[in-house]
Amino acid sequence: MINKCEIEDLELVYEKPKTLTDTPMHYCPGCGHGVINKLIMEVIDELKIQDKTVGVAPVGCAVFEYRYMDIDMIEAPHGRASAVATGVKRVNPDKYVFSYQGDGDLAAIGTSETIHTVNRGENILMLFINNAIYGMTGGQMAPTTLIGQKTSTSPFGRSVKNNGFPLNITELISKLDGAFYVTRHSVHKPNSVRKLKKAIQKSFEYQKENKGTCFIEVISNCPAGWGMTPLKSNEWLEENLIPKYPLGDIKVPTKN
Amino acid sequence: MNMKYDNNVKLMKGNEALAEAAIRAEIDGYFGYPITPQSEILEYLSKNFNEEDGVVLQAESEIAAINMVYGAAGSGKRVMTSTSSPGMSLMLEGISYITAAQLPCLLVNVSRGGPGLGTIQPSQADYFQSTKGGGHGDYRLIVLAPNSVQEMADFVFDAIYLAEKYRNPALILSDGTLGQMMEKVRLPEKGSLPKSIPEWAAKGKIKNKERNIIYTSAVDPTVMENLNKELQNKYALLQQEVRYELSQIEDAEILIVAFGLSARICSKAQEMANDNGLSVGLLRPITLYPFPSDTIYKLAQKVQAILVVELSAGQMVEDVKLVVNGSCPVFFHGRMGGEVPTPDEIFFELKKITDKQAVKN
Numbered sequence: 284m285i286n287k288c289e290i291e292d293l294e295l296v297y298e299k300p301k302t303l304t305d306t307p308m309h310y311c312p313g314c315g316h317g318v319i320n321k322l323i324m325e326v327i328d329e330l331k332i333q334d335k336t337v338g339v340a341p342v343g344c345a346v347f348e349y350r351y352m353d354i355d356m357i358e359a360p361h362g363r364a365s366a367v368a369t370g371v372k373r374v375n376p377d378k379y380v381f382s383y384q385g386d387g388d389l390a391a392i393g394t395s396e397t398i399h400t401v402n403r404g405e406n407i408l409m410l411f412i413n414n415a416i417y418g419m420t421g422g423q424m425a426p427t428t429l430i431g432q433k434t435s436t437s438p439f440g441r442s443v444k445n446n447g448f449p450l451n452i453t454e455l456i457s458k459l460d461g462a463f464y465v466t467r468h469s470v471h472k473p474n475s476v477r478k479l480k481k482a483i484q485k486s487f488e489y490q491k492e493n494k495g496t497c498f499i500e501v502i503s504n505c506p507a508g509w510g511m512t513p514l515k516s517n518e519w520l521e522e523n524l525i526p527k528y529p530l531g532d533i534k535v536p537t538k539n
Numbered sequence: 540m541n542m543k544y545d546n547n548v549k550l551m552k553g554n555e556a557l558a559e560a561a562i563r564a565e566i567d568g569y570f571g572y573p574i575t576p577q578s579e580i581l582e583y584l585s586k587n588f589n590e591e592d593g594v595v596l597q598a599e600s601e602i603a604a605i606n607m608v609y610g611a612a613g614s615g616k617r618v619m620t621s622t623s624s625p626g627m628s629l630m631l632e633g634i635s636y637i638t639a640a641q642l643p644c645l646l647v648n649v650s651r652g653g654p655g656l657g658t659i660q661p662s663q664a665d666y667f668q669s670t671k672g673g674g675h676g677d678y679r680l681i682v683l684a685p686n687s688v689q690e691m692a693d694f695v696f697d698a699i700y701l702a703e704k705y706r707n708p709a710l711i712l713s714d715g716t717l718g719q720m721m722e723k724v725r726l727p728e729k730g731s732l733p734k735s736i737p738e739w740a741a742k743g744k745i746k747n748k749e750r751n752i753i754y755t756s757a758v759d760p761t762v763m764e765n766l767n768k769e770l771q772n773k774y775a776l777l778q779q780e781v782r783y784e785l786s787q788i789e790d791a792e793i794l795i796v797a798f799g800l801s802a803r804i805c806s807k808a809q810e811m812a813n814d815n816g817l818s819v820g821l822l823r824p825i826t827l828y829p830f831p832s833d834t835i836y837k838l839a840q841k842v843q844a845i846l847v848v849e850l851s852a853g854q855m856v857e858d859v860k861l862v863v864n865g866s867c868p869v870f871f872h873g874r875m876g877g878e879v880p881t882p883d884e885i886f887f888e889l890k891k892i893t894d895k896q897a898v899k900n
Contacts (some may be wrong), residue, residue, distance in 0.1 A: 356752050373607070396606070
């Protein structure tokens with residue numbers, strides 16, 4: 284067993300964020316959640332706001348993200364993360380508050396909370412992880428599931444007749460006056476990971492300036508739920524999800 | 540708790556007295572949604588709560604309101620919500636979470652006749668929902684039942700005190716009449732309830748300390764059972780906080796058990812009965828949970844019969860029967876859907892019971 288390495292001559296080029304715990308993540312191999320969790324903590328490290336941040340975890344695959352994030356956190360009921368975050372922020376206006384939700388959580392059961400939180404311009408960061416499926420409950424149809432996409436509750440493919448259309452909730456909330464910064468990213472390529480990190484950084488900076496709601500959608504994959512290898516899932520994401528949910532800024536602050 | 544009172548006597552609505560008491564109890568936040576017959580609470584706070592002291596927020600629904608309470612309470616702040624029966628039903632999921640996470644907060648149900656949309660008139664048909672948990676899982680609320688505008692104000696302090704002592708939501712179970720009627724009231728003064736940010740609060744991780752996580756879940760059933768045991772141990776301790784009021788129980792042949800508005804009406808009926816040669820005592824549970832089981836059991840050994848009066852089809856009567864356990868007959872009189880009994884009506888019931896017991900003896 285090697286107890287000590289001779290590393291004096293080596294240059295440290297990368298380390299995990301200090302605010303990311305050593306607890307092994309429960310996410311499935313290839314899943315985007317781990318990368319997104321890490322990015323948030325990297326930003327919190329760099330901005331040195333660990334002692335001023337409260338995160339709100341969802342019900343869904345990221346329910347246990349508080350095991351990995353070394354910050355104070357609250358686990359919200361399904362769909363209610365933005366209301367819980369509103370409660371925290373309103374009585375702690377000096378704290379940084381973010382909510383983290385999946386597509387079923389934010390765009391189905393929590394639609395009302397999502398719209399009204401943004402409409403009030405709550406000064407929080409809302410992270411929306413869209414992988415077009417309910418991962419935790421075993422791969423059921425989400426509001427963002429594509430037409431024709433097979434899930435355990437749309438085994439013959441989502442049909443417009445039965446299930447209506449995939450919901451572009453991010454475009455929808457971007458029309459609300461309370462939305463300050465609305466942007467869509469992904470984590471399937473190194474450069475997209477870097478862009479997402481910048482968006483998270485900007486959002487916390489805007490929060491410091493009390494600008495209003497910052498909303499980041501992240502198009503992510505679900506290799507287990509989609510029944511694909513991680514690599515194949517990223518290809519499928521690029522070919523199918525991104526055309527429906529195009530990446531980039533949807534609402535950017537106007538320069539005065 | 541050292542309650543100090545204002546010297547001025549005011550004439551106020553129950554809802555307004557409760558709202559003013561909440562300001563004086565130094566709440567940090569109120570989150571609510573309009574619903575009759577309690578909207579005056581949100582209205583009064585919107586008008587009179589100083590922005591520098593905290594937040595009053597009209598949420599988009601009762602579901603959002605209770606989850607805002609959950610977040611704010613999780614960050615260690617003193618917060619509340621108020622609603623009426625249908626709104627309470629919507630809040631139950633959130634209340635189950637708040638209770639599981641062991642957070643203190645003040646809940647108010649100015650209840651109305653149901654089921655369904657029901658009426659806006661008073662009812663006590665939310666007794667089961669309030670005292671048995673209401674939402675999913677094994678949990679209880681601390682439940683206080685006022686019977687006057689004075690108690691609408693006082694119980695804000697008592698409820699917050701108990702909620703913070705036991706880290707459990709406390710509910711003031713009122714009704715449409717107590718919320719709407721005006722009476723004289725002496726308001727408690729600010730400063731009666733000391734306030735501090737608790738160590739467990741999620742409000743930003745303190746350096747070199749473990750982070751605070753407000754959570755309600757466990758994958759491992761052993762861990763989840765242990766969380767449940769913690770709750771149940773707390774409820775066992777909570778039994779010492781039982782409160783009730785007794786009137787004329789010495790030599791009583793019939794005991795009335797009634798809470799809130801019903802108890803108020805029953806005390807008039809009791810007076811009529813005793814003026815007419817009957818011997819009637821009254822027990823008014825002030826805490827509906829914990830329930831004054833021991834006292835009711837002891838009294839059941841002495842009286843010939845018990846009459847339970849409620850504004851419902853009979854809910855608390857089940858708890859009374861359970862503790863009486865056959866020691867004496869238990870009768871029930873109830874009105875539903877917003878109807879309220881007159882003292883004459885209850886006096887008539889008392890006479891019927893006296894006649895029945897006389898025949899038996």
